[in-house]
Amino acid sequence: GSTLVVAEHEGGVIKPPSLSALAAATCLPDPDSSVSVLLAGSGPSLQQAASHAASCHPSISKVLVADSDKFKNPLAEPWAKLVHLVQQSGGYSHIFAAANSFGKNVMPRAAALLDVSPITDVTGISDSNTFVRPIYAGNALCTVRYTGANPCILTIRSTSFPVHQKSVDSNEASISQVDLSTFDADLGKSTYISQTSQDEERPDLGNARIVVTGGRALKSAENFKLIEELAKKLGAAVGATRAAVDAGYVPNDLQVGQTGKIVAPELYMAFGVSGAIQHLAGMRDSKVIVAVNNDADAPIFQVADYGLVGDLFEVIPELLEKLPEKK
Amino acid sequence: MKIMVAVKRVVDYAVKIRVKPDKTGVVTQNVKMSMNPFCEIALEEALRIRESGLASEVVAVSIGPSQCVETLRTGLAMGANRGIHVESTASLYPLSVAKIFRKLVEIEKPDLLILGKQAIDDDCNQTGQMIAGLLNWPQGTFASKVVLDKEKQVATVDREVDDGIETVCLNLPAVITTDLRLNQPRYATLPNIMKAKSKPIKKFTPEELNVEIISDLEIVQVTEPPKRKAGVIVSSVDELIDKLKNEANVI
Numbered sequence: 191g192s193t194l195v196v197a198e199h200e201g202g203v204i205k206p207p208s209l210s211a212l213a214a215a216t217c218l219p220d221p222d223s224s225v226s227v228l229l230a231g232s233g234p235s236l237q238q239a240a241s242h243a244a245s246c247h248p249s250i251s252k253v254l255v256a257d258s259d260k261f262k263n264p265l266a267e268p269w270a271k272l273v274h275l276v277q278q279s280g281g282y283s284h285i286f287a288a289a290n291s292f293g294k295n296v297m298p299r300a301a302a303l304l305d306v307s308p309i310t311d312v313t314g315i316s317d318s319n320t321f322v323r324p325i326y327a328g329n330a331l332c333t334v335r336y337t338g339a340n341p342c343i344l345t346i347r348s349t350s351f352p353v354h355q356k357s358v359d360s361n362e363a364s365i366s367q368v369d370l371s372t373f374d375a376d377l378g379k380s381t382y383i384s385q386t387s388q389d390e391e392r393p394d395l396g397n398a399r400i401v402v403t404g405g406r407a408l409k410s411a412e413n414f415k416l417i418e419e420l421a422k423k424l425g426a427a428v429g430a431t432r433a434a435v436d437a438g439y440v441p442n443d444l445q446v447g448q449t450g451k452i453v454a455p456e457l458y459m460a461f462g463v464s465g466a467i468q469h470l471a472g473m474r475d476s477k478v479i480v481a482v483n484n485d486a487d488a489p490i491f492q493v494a495d496y497g498l499v500g501d502l503f504e505v506i507p508e509l510l511e512k513l514p515e516k517k
Numbered sequence: 518m519k520i521m522v523a524v525k526r527v528v529d530y531a532v533k534i535r536v537k538p539d540k541t542g543v544v545t546q547n548v549k550m551s552m553n554p555f556c557e558i559a560l561e562e563a564l565r566i567r568e569s570g571l572a573s574e575v576v577a578v579s580i581g582p583s584q585c586v587e588t589l590r591t592g593l594a595m596g597a598n599r600g601i602h603v604e605s606t607a608s609l610y611p612l613s614v615a616k617i618f619r620k621l622v623e624i625e626k627p628d629l630l631i632l633g634k635q636a637i638d639d640d641c642n643q644t645g646q647m648i649a650g651l652l653n654w655p656q657g658t659f660a661s662k663v664v665l666d667k668e669k670q671v672a673t674v675d676r677e678v679d680d681g682i683e684t685v686c687l688n689l690p691a692v693i694t695t696d697l698r699l700n701q702p703r704y705a706t707l708p709n710i711m712k713a714k715s716k717p718i719k720k721f722t723p724e725e726l727n728v729e730i731i732s733d734l735e736i737v738q739v740t741e742p743p744k745r746k747a748g749v750i751v752s753s754v755d756e757l758i759d760k761l762k763n764e765a766n767v768i
């Protein structure tokens with residue numbers, strides 16, 4: 191079979207969640223499979239991203255570039271039509287994308303246009319038609335077999351498909367333009383207005399090696415700065431519980447949990463986090479979990495490798511004093 | 518203006534999920550069932566739009582076995598004007614649900630369709646996007662704010678995305694799916710629960726709507742996730758730092 195990976199790019203490089211989707215695509219147990227990458231957008235950064243895609247994995251045989259202003263913003267309507275168009279000419283057996291806010295917005299719409307059932311949030315690949323995905327907020331794992339026509343459309347959970355940095359100097363994939371002459375966008379139905387800008391100084395929550403998370407027990411946005419200080423000292427990303435976001439201590443994009451970000455860092459440190467099911471769903475795959483809470487019965491301690499029962503307003507300053515500076 | 522809202526019957530969010538010993542699914546017998554929390558938010562948003570005078574009618578739709586009528590009654594008690602139940606005992610995946618909705622939209626001609634962004638049972642997060650695709654309507658998924666302009670016939674939607682908030686403007690008719698922070702759903706009051714009993718619920722079957730339920734997915738097995746092994750409670754910050762440094766080797 192042949193596989194298409196729908197990828198996002200920024201600043202001339204493929205975004206990390208898309209690299210994970212690429213890593214997942216190469217897990218398909220088909221020795222003859224070839225992998226194509228679809229990129230869209232406009233301007234010089236698109237061409238740079240295409241070069242990056244062509245050399246970022248040895249399994250990639252082709253990079254398809256859709257160069258148009260219509261794809262400047264991540265709107266689902268033109269993107270889903272693009273995936274539909276590319277599938278019609280390419281006849282892929284599988285289409286992969288990351289299960290991030292882009293993939294979850296675009297891929298089901300594209301699947302509907304192609305009259306197939308998509309599979310969301312894949313965490314494991316058993317064979318070319320059998321996949322594992324969490325259901326009930328990760329309280330159960332469902333193995334599902336796709337029995338429909340091509341393509342099998344999947345969004346994958348990035349934390350389950352880590353990217354191994356490989357540099358490929360030789361055997362670069364070919365780069366070709368998608369023929370958009372038949373692209374009937376029928377646009378004007380949705381318009382992109384704006385996007386809040388991200389804090390560039392912080393490591394990205396989805397890819398950080400260490401995540402420091404604060405819960406409702408921080409009590410205020412002012413107090414939450416303690417979490418940010420500790421994160422800075424550790425070179426870590428900042429996370430928050432739904433309760434802390436709802437209370438307005440931090441913006442929504444820091445939420446870790448079933449409906450927020452799914453993270454699996456090497457070290458996850460939770461302060462004043464009770465451990466609600468929907469929060470655990472977002473961090474239970476972390477390698478090492480530390481929990482600090484003054485309630486010894488908090489459910490978070492049931493998943494923590496190291497628990498400390500204590501007042502976070504005493505523990506964090508002590509950690510700030512005693513932790514080694516990051517290298 | 519008419520708003521159609523999807524309401525799904527799911528295992529109540531507070532129930533501790535148990536996987537069946539034969540691995541065919543999770544235990545749903547004698548388990549409390551409720552309206553999917555994201556659907557409650559969708560219905561609440563529709564009711565607020567109607568109460569602000571921008572819409573005249575809210576129609577709640579539920580698809581599934583006969584017990585879905587209970588979920589619809591909850592929706593009617595919250596304030597929906599009437600209900601539609603599409604009865605089916607088959608395994609319904611989002612593609613079939615989307616096809617049923619496409620037919621209902623042809624019949625009811627709503628100006629706005631609001632759904633929860635996902636159901637807390639299968640966590641698919643697909644149905645709204647798929648309906649929008651089938652209808653060729655614009656979509657505003659993961660909404661945290663919705664502002665309607667009746668004159669211009671547009672909805673401005675703030676969306677919760679990975680990097681923050683994205684704002685899009687959708688020409689009506691459109692599909693919106695709701696995120697957690699859009700609103701706080703109301704509780705049904707006793708008088709409204711009584712009143713809901715006499716509100717009409719129209720019945721359809723997929724056959725009557727000319728929708729063939731085809732399944733291209735098969736559940737192979739449902740299992741429990743691997744358990745984390747029990748950790749230790751440390752007694753001091755010094756001990757914690759020592760463990761992280763010398764035992765876990767993560768700092």
